[in-house]
Amino acid sequence: MPDDIATRAYEFRVAGPVPQDIAETFPELDTVAIGTQTVFYGDVVDEAHLWGLLNRFQLCGLLIVEMRPRPS
Numbered sequence: 001m002p003d004d005i006a007t008r009a010y011e012f013r014v015a016g017p018v019p020q021d022i023a024e025t026f027p028e029l030d031t032v033a034i035g036t037q038t039v040f041y042g043d044v045v046d047e048a049h050l051w052g053l054l055n056r057f058q059l060c061g062l063l064i065v066e067m068r069p070r071p072s
Contacts, residue, residue, distance in 0.1 A: 009070035012040040015063040022060050041070065
């Protein structure tokens, strides 16, 4: 991924339901439960932000089953 990434909307699908207190550790993302997954979505401003989010998911013990940029 290039260093000059522009702000882009992303979607992160996480296995299972996510408790509200853990979801609140991602204030920049919205969440919605869909079936057996929780979807986090919102704008990612740059590569450092993306890596920071991925690290937070890992620290919270959340398993990302899919990650993708959302269509513009």
